[in-house]
Amino acid sequence: MNIRFGSWWIEIYQRAIQIIRGPHPECPTCAGHGGIEVGGEYVLDHQWSPDIELCDCWDPSPILRIPLWFRRTERVPF
Ligand SMILES: [Zn+2]
Secondary structure, three states: OEEEEOOEEEEEOOOEEEEEEOOOOOOOOOOOOOEEEEEEEEEHHHEEEEEEEEOOOOOOOOOEEEEOOOOOOOOOOO
16 A cells, blocks of 8 residues: 655555655656656567666655564574
8 A cells, every 4th residue: 555745655564664755746857757768679569668767866765664563583492
């Protein structure tokens, strides 16, 4: 489940919540798409498959991850 507030994404998983800052909506480089087409190639059926490079205005790795539960530490069996 994903919730979006402007350029912020909140991803809700069964075990954690992740907060990701998305692309800047008014970025002059990518216009809020988060990626820039840097080339590409024609693949099957002459379809254009673009190579997309991430824009500098965002980072797709989560900046905050909140675990919803902690795994119990296993005891060493003796
Ligand atoms: Zn951008």
